[in-house]
Amino acid sequence: MKVWCRWLTSLVLLLAFHGCATQSAAPGTFDVPIPGGMYGWGSDQGIEDFADVAVAQSELLMRGDHGSRMWQPITPTKYEAERIGGLRSYFPMRARWKLKDGREFILQSIDTAAIVRDYFSKHALFKVQWERENRAFAVGDRWPTLVYDIKGDSLRLRWVLPINRTPVSQRTPDRREVIEREVYPIATIKGQPTSGLNFDARYEPRK
DSSP states (O other): OHHHHHHHHHHHHHHHHHHHHHSOOOSOBOSSOOGGGOEEEEEOOOTTTTTTEEEEEEEEOTTOSSSOEEOEEOOOOSSOOOSEEEEOSBOOEEEEEEETTSOEEEEEEEOHHHHHHHHHHHSOOOOOHHHHTTSOOOTTOOOOEEEEEEETTEEEEEEEEEEEOSOGGGOOTTSOOOEEEEEEEEEEEEOEEEOOOOTTOOEEOOO
8 A cells, every 4th residue: 555655646746746847937047958858956965975064954046036035954865855846947046054063154046057058068968768768758757856965065966867777567556666866967066154154044034
């Protein structure tokens, strides 16, 4: 029963992400290539890299610079956290963090569109799994995810492309699928040293 629930939940999330993508988008950048035409967004924070971090927070600025803002915590995880999915545009992000040695860093506006544009100007646009296999999208296929993490004084961006090694004909709700990840590092951005950040003040009202 649990396997069926997980499979059904994945299908519901897939439809929800697609519906989100078809709605009118907030101001973003649409003229930068997106592998597969749609992507997920979230943190992919490794436990070891987070060992010297006391607290870290981020936000994807989907409302622009004048909307209300809410810092989201960055926590270690074994898998990329697709807390936002079905995106067809690029938005700026921001991040702030404090290391256990007391140093604090902030990045107020990371232009992810410009960073991705520069990356694909130097590297070929990778294909998602169903494009490589010359077939339609199937249940069990995954879209790529643009992920970030913190390591020391820097924030790192990369693409993660999950590849389902279980043949389409053998993907059933009661079978564990074999998923591998292709990782494409994009950029490492040094944080701006700062001090006195109030990490408890996570909400900033509309200007």
